[in-house]
Amino acid sequence: MKVLVPVKRVIDYNVKARVKSDETGVDLANVKMSINPFCEIAVEEAVRMKEKGLASEIVAVSIGPAQAQETLRNALAMGADRGILIESDMDLEPLAVAKLLKAAILAESPGLVIMGKQAIDGDNNAVGQMLSALLGWPQATFASRIEVQGERAMVTREVDGGLQTLSVPMPAIITADLRLNEPRYASLPNIMKARKKPIDMKKTADYGVDLAPRLKVLKVTEPPGRKAGIKVESVEALVQQLKTAGVIG
Amino acid sequence: MSVLVFAEHDGAVLKDATHKTVAAALALGGPVDVLVAGANAGPIAALAAAIEGVRKVLLADSQAFSPPIAEALSALIVPLMADYDALLAPATATGKNFIPRVAALLDVSPVSEIIAIPGPKTFQRPIYAGNAIETVESMDAKIIATVRPTAFKAAGTSENAPIENLAIPAFNVATQFVGEELSKSDRPELASAKRVVSGGRAMGSAENFALIEALADRIGAAVGASRAAVDAGYAPNDYQVGQTGKVVAPELYVAIGISGAIQHLAGMKDSRVIVAINKDADAPIFQIADFGLVADLFSAVPELTRSLD
Ligand SMILES: Cc1cc2nc3c(=O)[nH]c(=O)nc-3n(C[C@H](O)[C@H](O)[C@H](O)COP(=O)(O)OP(=O)(O)OC[C@H]3O[C@@H](n4cnc5c(N)ncnc54)[C@H](O)[C@@H]3O)c2cc1C
Ligand SMILES: Nc1ncnc2c1ncn2[C@@H]1O[C@H](COP(=O)(O)O)[C@@H](O)[C@H]1O
Numbered sequence: 001m002k003v004l005v006p007v008k009r010v011i012d013y014n015v016k017a018r019v020k021s022d023e024t025g026v027d028l029a030n031v032k033m034s035i036n037p038f039c040e041i042a043v044e045e046a047v048r049m050k051e052k053g054l055a056s057e058i059v060a061v062s063i064g065p066a067q068a069q070e071t072l073r074n075a076l077a078m079g080a081d082r083g084i085l086i087e088s089d090m091d092l093e094p095l096a097v098a099k100l101l102k103a104a105i106l107a108e109s110p111g112l113v114i115m116g117k118q119a120i121d122g123d124n125n126a127v128g129q130m131l132s133a134l135l136g137w138p139q140a141t142f143a144s145r146i147e148v149q150g151e152r153a154m155v156t157r158e159v160d161g162g163l164q165t166l167s168v169p170m171p172a173i174i175t176a177d178l179r180l181n182e183p184r185y186a187s188l189p190n191i192m193k194a195r196k197k198p199i200d201m202k203k204t205a206d207y208g209v210d211l212a213p214r215l216k217v218l219k220v221t222e223p224p225g226r227k228a229g230i231k232v233e234s235v236e237a238l239v240q241q242l243k244t245a246g247v248i249g
Numbered sequence: 250m251s252v253l254v255f256a257e258h259d260g261a262v263l264k265d266a267t268h269k270t271v272a273a274a275l276a277l278g279g280p281v282d283v284l285v286a287g288a289n290a291g292p293i294a295a296l297a298a299a300i301e302g303v304r305k306v307l308l309a310d311s312q313a314f315s316p317p318i319a320e321a322l323s324a325l326i327v328p329l330m331a332d333y334d335a336l337l338a339p340a341t342a343t344g345k346n347f348i349p350r351v352a353a354l355l356d357v358s359p360v361s362e363i364i365a366i367p368g369p370k371t372f373q374r375p376i377y378a379g380n381a382i383e384t385v386e387s388m389d390a391k392i393i394a395t396v397r398p399t400a401f402k403a404a405g406t407s408e409n410a411p412i413e414n415l416a417i418p419a420f421n422v423a424t425q426f427v428g429e430e431l432s433k434s435d436r437p438e439l440a441s442a443k444r445v446v447s448g449g450r451a452m453g454s455a456e457n458f459a460l461i462e463a464l465a466d467r468i469g470a471a472v473g474a475s476r477a478a479v480d481a482g483y484a485p486n487d488y489q490v491g492q493t494g495k496v497v498a499p500e501l502y503v504a505i506g507i508s509g510a511i512q513h514l515a516g517m518k519d520s521r522v523i524v525a526i527n528k529d530a531d532a533p534i535f536q537i538a539d540f541g542l543v544a545d546l547f548s549a550v551p552e553l554t555r556s557l558d
Contacts, residue, residue, distance in 0.1 A: 016511055017377035026381050038493075094349065095358045118493055123376050124361045125345050129319065130353035138424040139319055141346050144486065154427065158486045159342040160440070160495070161259065164316065165427040178476060178493060179486060214358035215385040218371065223382050226518060229539035231530075235552045238524065241540050247444070247501040247522045248468055248557065 001111035001170075003046040003055045005080065006101050007039040009064045009071040010121040017121075023219040025091075026121075033067065035074045038116025041176040044183040045114050045146060047079035054148050055112075057081050061104050063097055065089050069199055076194035077186035083199040084108075086207070094122075096211040098130035103207035105135065110171065112153065117142050117175040128175035138168035144179040250278035250369065250392075253307075253329060255322075255338035255347075256285045256297050260315065263296040265441040266339035268403035271300050273396045274337050275404065276366045280304040282333075286325060288315035294412045301407040309415045316426055319347040324420035327354050335392035340496075341440070344395045352393040359393045360385060364400035378492040379515040398440065399498035399519060432485050434472075439488065442471035444501040445520070447490055449513075450477035451506025451527075451546060458483045460546070461505060464554045473497065473517075475507045491516035506546045509534025526550065 011017055012032040020027045035043075049055035060075035062068040063086040072083035086100055105113060118125040132139035140155035144163065147154040148170075157164045158177045168174075186194070204211060232238045242248045252274040257264040267283070274281040281302055285294040286309040294308040307329070313321045326347075330336060336351060338344035340362045352359035365373040370387045372394065439445065446468070448461035458478070465472045474484035476491060490497055492515035502520035507513060509525070509532055517523070518537055525538035528545050535541040542549060 011377065013512070017380040019381045026377055093358045095353065095356070098353060120492065121377055123374075123378070123492065124349075124359075126349035126352075126359055126361060129346065129349035130359075132319075133323065133350040133353035139346075139350065140424070141319070142342065157342075159429070160487060161431040162429065162485060162487050163431075164429040166318070167425040167427050169423050177486075178489075179480065214389045215360065215387055218384040218386055220376070221382050221384070223375065223379055226523075226537045228536060229523070229541060231535070231541045231543060235542065235544075235549055235556055238540055238542050238553065239556050242501070242522070242524070245522050245539070 001055050002057045002059065002108065003049060004059045004061060004105060004108055004110035004113045005039070005042050005046050005075065006061050006113070006115045006127070007043065007071050007075050008036040008116070008119045009033050009062060009068040010036045010119055013037050013120055019220055019222050023221055025220050035071045036116050036119045038118055038176050040183045041178070041180050042114040042116050043075045043078050043080060044181045045176060048181065049148065050079065059084065059108055059110065061086065061101065063088055063092060063100055072199050073194050074186070076197040077191045078184060079190070082197055084202060085199055086202045086204055088204045090211065092211060093213055093215060094124045094126035094130055095214060096209070097127050098134055099209040099211070100204060100207055101127070101131050102134045103209055112170050113173045115173070115175055117177050128173050132173040135173070138172040140166050140168050140172060141175040142177040143174050144177050146174060146180070250334040251332065252277050252279065252281045252335040252337060253333040254281060254283045255336070255344065256283050256293065257339045257341050257343060258285070258287060258290070258293045260287055263293050264339070265403055266341055266398040267297065268300055269398040269401040270337050270339045270396045271302060271404040272401040273363065273366060274335070275302045277335055277392070278369065282307055284309065284326070284329070286314035286317060286322060288312045295409070298410045298412050299406045301405040303410045305410050306412045307415050308412050309417060311417045313417065316429065317343050317347070318422055318424050318426060319350050320422045320424050321420065322347040323350045323354060324418060324422070326351050328418065330355060330391065337394055337396050340395035340397050348393060348395050355391060355393065357389045357391050357393045358387070360387065361395050362397045363394050364397050375515070378511045379518065380511065397496060399496055432487055436465060437469065437471045439471040439473055440495050440497060442497070443499050444468055444470035445473050445497050445499045446470045446503045446505065447473035447475065447507060448478055448484065448505050449475040449507030450481060452478055452483050455483045460550045464503070464550055467554050467557045470501070475513050504534050504538070505550060507534055508532050509537065
């Protein structure tokens with residue numbers, strides 16, 4: 001079974017995003033960029049499937065600027081077999097990303113798509129669900145466990161009240177949550193090997209889909225800050241403060 | 250602008266997130282109708298009918314929506330949208346799961362987690378773990394969005410609106426529900442609790458997490474956790490507060506043994522009063538805490554619980 005994993009290049013999760021002074025967006029110049037953590041978890045899951053003999057090939061797909069090749073190399077170093085970069089310098093909305101991924105998926109016909117539940121830049125948590133709708137494939141989002149059983153995948157999902165298990169026929173779209181696995185560090189030899197793995201360079205125009213934005217970004221602003229508080233010396237002082245603030249009786 | 254609001258419930262209780270989403274819908278204009286989908290959901294529909302400002306409740310009473318599988322909900326909702334300009338759902342696990350799906354089927358760009366509605370088709374939403382607020386104007390024919398409940402004041406109650414029973418369309422969903430393991434607790438629900446006590450990695454074990462629970466029970470609080478505490482198995486996954494967990498904004502949030510990573514702050518920094526207990530005086534959590542106590546939690550927390558007797 002071929003497994004396709006969409007991966008996004010985003011600001012590194014350790015970096016605090018700063019709003020540009022002209023309020024047009026977030027300043028990404030000279031900021032460390034990395035593979036989206038949830039996409040990394042998705043890649044790890046696919047690699048484990050391959051190690052178990054459940055997957056035969058792993059294709060990583062990224063839509064983004066030329067530098068997103070690094071993101072694909074990262075996936076290749078973890079164990080993906082080849083990459084596809086759909087080059088775009090636009091900040092595409094989830095709808096456009098889903099349409100491009102749909103086209104790429106129809107060309108590749110994988111047996112399963114595993115992707116992140118959320119990209120930590122736009123925090124949309126949307127592309128997987130949208131892709132599933134556009135393809136007419138089942139969706140199992142927020143996965144913390146995936147077990148392939150013949151033609152179906154048993155997926156345990158993190159929901160508000162706890163855990164839920166769904167059984168979906170494949171091909172399906174599964175989105176990864178934090179507890180699905182702990183991604184490996186790529187070893188140096190694997191990083192070297194990844195340099196030789198193929199990356200197919202595509203343009204968005206190759207897919208002939210409508211990418212026109214539907215949301216006009218009017219501005220991007222700083223969130224309201226919090227005033228720094230005070231340190232208290234003792235538990236007793238803390239209780240006193242909480243009583244004064246009226247939050248405990 | 251006619252708005253359909255998806256009601257969040259668990260079969261027994263209509264979630265407060267619904268009232269907040271109705272408030273957001275009323276801010277968009279109106280009329281506002283509420284969709285209640287579930288098995289034997291008549292009593293939930295009655296509760297929804299009593300929300301102030303609701304014109305009518307659409308009741309889709311069927312086993313097919315219990316639990317609410319995204320494919321089934323979409324099949325129900327997409328045809329209904331012929332009569333509405335907007336669809337809003339609370340940004341809960343259920344809402345996040347089906348809203349983008351409905352949007353894609355209607356060829357609309359969804360707007361995730363709106364926190365304010367400054368204009369008729371203009372929305373604010375947090376991005377980058379809440380480190381920036383994006384203001385977007387939708388150019389689509391319809392608005393399909395999730396609403397962050399903590400950002401809106403719940404609509405009140407009023408006289409009962411009429412309830413209309415929906416004919417359930419025939420649809421075939423390949424996804425099968427296998428089972429669920431829901432956390433049981435007598436404590437208030439984390440997402441809407443007035444007080445929350447959260448523990449982090451420093452708790453060290455599931456057993457030690459009892460210190461958090463004891464304090465929470467003393468003050469009638471819900472229990473939360475950092476990702477590190479959940480990953481380590483000290484607390485269940487549905488306790489996670491943060492960018493990719495639950496967003497809370499209680500009157501009082503107590504962070505114990507939590508460093509204050511941006512991903513955690515994203516889920517609790519709108520709380521009214523924040524207390525941090527951490528043995529590291531330089532922990533980032535202190536930068537947003539109203540009251541910080543530099544102390545070892547293993548002595549400070551039991552002492553705090555005792556002194557609240
Ligand atoms: C994609 C992604 C999504 C994420 N989403 C979330 C999320 O939704 N929610 C979330 O919480 N995190 C999230 N994280 C993780 C986040 O980055 C941090 O790793 C996590 O919040 C740290 O948890 P912590 O504060 O409990 O642990 P640590 O950072 O290890 O902090 C432990 C703290 O306890 C203190 N301490 C130790 N011993 C004691 C003691 N005896 N008494 C008092 N204090 C003590 C230490 O000084 C330290 O400050 C996410 C990360 C990624 C990459
Ligand atoms: N530009 C992109 N290229 C490849 N995959 C993407 C892209 N944007 C989003 N995705 C995928 O969709 C998931 C959810 O992203 P989002 O809905 O934007 O939060 C990510 O974890 C990726 O797997």
